Amino acid sequence: MKVCDICQKNESSITITRVDKDGKSTEMHLCSKCALEKGIGEAGKVKLSVLEILAELKDKIKDEDRRLVCPKCGIAFADFKRLGRLGCENCYNAFSERLLPLIKRIHGSSKHIGRRPTDGDKDAKIKLEAKRLRDELKYAIAAEDYEKAARIRDEIKKTEKEPSG
Amino acid sequence: MKLKIGKWLDNSGPENDVVLSTRIRFARNLKNIPFEIKASQADQISVLEMVGYALEDLDLLKTGKLLNSQDLTLLYTQYLLERHLVSPDFAGSKLRHALYVDDDETLSMMVNEEDHIRYQVIASGLDFAGSLNRIVEFDDKLESELDFAYSADLGFLTACPTNVGTGMRASVLIHLPGLVLTKEIEKVLRGVIQIGLAVRGLYGEGTETKGNFFQVSNQQSLGRSETEIIEILDKAVRQVIQYERKAREYLGQNVKLEIEDKVYRAEAILKSARIITSEETMNFLGILRLGVIMAMIAEVDLKTINELMIITKPANLQIFYNQEMEPNERDEKRASLIRNRLLNREKPNG
Numbered sequence: 001m002k003v004c005d006i007c008q009k010n011e012s013s014i015t016i017t018r019v020d021k022d023g024k025s026t027e028m029h030l031c032s033k034c035a036l037e038k039g040i041g042e043a044g045k046v047k048l049s050v051l052e053i054l055a056e057l058k059d060k061i062k063d064e065d066r067r068l069v070c071p072k073c074g075i076a077f078a079d080f081k082r083l084g085r086l087g088c089e090n091c092y093n094a095f096s097e098r099l100l101p102l103i104k105r106i107h108g109s110s111k112h113i114g115r116r117p118t119d120g121d122k123d124a125k126i127k128l129e130a131k132r133l134r135d136e137l138k139y140a141i142a143a144e145d146y147e148k149a150a151r152i153r154d155e156i157k158k159t160e161k162e163p164s165g
Numbered sequence: 166m167k168l169k170i171g172k173w174l175d176n177s178g179p180e181n182d183v184v185l186s187t188r189i190r191f192a193r194n195l196k197n198i199p200f201e202i203k204a205s206q207a208d209q210i211s212v213l214e215m216v217g218y219a220l221e222d223l224d225l226l227k228t229g230k231l232l233n234s235q236d237l238t239l240l241y242t243q244y245l246l247e248r249h250l251v252s253p254d255f256a257g258s259k260l261r262h263a264l265y266v267d268d269d270e271t272l273s274m275m276v277n278e279e280d281h282i283r284y285q286v287i288a289s290g291l292d293f294a295g296s297l298n299r300i301v302e303f304d305d306k307l308e309s310e311l312d313f314a315y316s317a318d319l320g321f322l323t324a325c326p327t328n329v330g331t332g333m334r335a336s337v338l339i340h341l342p343g344l345v346l347t348k349e350i351e352k353v354l355r356g357v358i359q360i361g362l363a364v365r366g367l368y369g370e371g372t373e374t375k376g377n378f379f380q381v382s383n384q385q386s387l388g389r390s391e392t393e394i395i396e397i398l399d400k401a402v403r404q405v406i407q408y409e410r411k412a413r414e415y416l417g418q419n420v421k422l423e424i425e426d427k428v429y430r431a432e433a434i435l436k437s438a439r440i441i442t443s444e445e446t447m448n449f450l451g452i453l454r455l456g457v458i459m460a461m462i463a464e465v466d467l468k469t470i471n472e473l474m475i476i477t478k479p480a481n482l483q484i485f486y487n488q489e490m491e492p493n494e495r496d497e498k499r500a501s502l503i504r505n506r507l508l509n510r511e512k513p514n515g
Binding site for chain 1 (some may be wrong): 171194195196197198199200201202203211214215218219279296301304308309310311313314315316317318319320321322325326327329330333358361363384385386387388389390391393445
């Protein structure tokens with residue numbers, strides 16, 4: 001009986017055969033404890049955990065991954081492979097060709113079913129700006145800087161007039 | 166600032182002989198603001214302000230508090246981590262972050278973690294449906310104030326594609342001493358993993374399982390609705406509960422003396438030790454919990470054990486006693502706190 005390839009202690013009970021692209025196969029012997037920790041199912045069936053799928057990406061960074069860049073936030077697909085994180089919501093578009101197969105592999109699906117936001121913008125950013133201006137106005141008045149206060153009041157009027165979509 | 170002891174520890178929930186708590190979290194990002202790795206200081210501040218204003222507008226600061234970077238010292242963040250209110254990632258992060266926590270410590274929200282916001286509901290026992298209702302209600306409220314990054318195909322967009330879609334992770338903290346002692350645990354957990362669920366230690370990814378506590382959660386967040394995801398989890402967890410109860414029954418019928426010996430030894434150590442580490446504490450409390458459930462110990466209740474599991478942790482202990490302590494001092498104070506609680510010599514007050 002072989003010893004587990006990972007812990008080198010327990011007797012192995014599971015054998016995994018991996019076949020690479022060139023048809024070369026490698027065998028791995030694991031005890032059930034390590035197999036469990038690695039998220040590997042019963043009798044040779046390989047099932048990688050989500051963490052392992054991400055870990056696997058790190059080892060395979062190619063030149064083309066460095067050239068593929070999100071135009072909005074500037075991160076390269078290689079950065080995503082290294083860090084396991086995207087830089088912005090637009091990365092999902094910019095990298096879609098490469099990301100979708102991965103997403104499918106992780107989730108077994110690439111179509112969202114479930115909760116969705118209500119339609120229409122809540123203008124949180126505009127509201128934030130307005131609140132900031134109102135705070136500034138308060139400070140200006142408290143400091144008796146009426147010139148500044150008048151300027152801020154004009155700005156507030158301007159933002160209120162702008163259409164909010 | 167001392168928090169009360171979380172209501173989810175009161176052991177009032179369903180199936181609480183096996184399941185300690187149920188947790189559901191939603192991950193969301195604000196539209197048009199870069200994610201964590203690309204967020205500038207100004208972006209981080211924008212997120213904090215927008216979320217702060219939303220909480221204010223929604224009147225949520227009346228039923229909870231928003232802790233900012235100044236409140237979140239190293240020790241205090243550790244304290245929150247031990248209470249399952251922040252993640253290890255949040256604790257280790259250098260971002261300008263904040264934490265919202267409601268008054269009974271069952272609803273909380275991390276701001277500027279891996280995602281802009283992550284909120285969670287935590288409940289006693291096995292209660293996926295109740296937890297989902299509660300978090301959906303909170304999600305609706307926030308969503309009425311904030312624009313979330315979302316795509317019709319991929320759902321809510323998250324910094325890591327492992328969370329995309331519903332942005333939901335649902336989990337239970339489950340106590341499986343019976344399956345560990347009968348050596349059935351690997352088989353059962355393998356079954357759980359095979360249906361696509363994840364099993365982890367007490368504090369999530371990469372943490373150890375101490376005291377025979379495990380965390381079972383969904384791995385996939387896309388392609389199924391929130392309700393479907395919790396139904397799958399609920400079914401699997403109920404199956405594990407049945408196995409665990411059977412294992413305990415087997416132990417009670419066949420090796421009662423050995424179990425009693427383990428339980429009474431654990432009780433004796435907890436009630437008399439003068440120096441005890443955090444790890445020993447978890448292990449003995451785990452056994453004591455089994456003893457209470459198997460009716461071997463009458464004078465200790467599960468609520469006391471649950472609370473001790475939290476307040477004896479290093480940072481909680483220091484905040485409880487209001488003083489910074491070296492590890493050896495902590496081991497001494499911990500032993501005395503446990504003795505007092507188990508011998509009913511001190512009124513609990515979190």
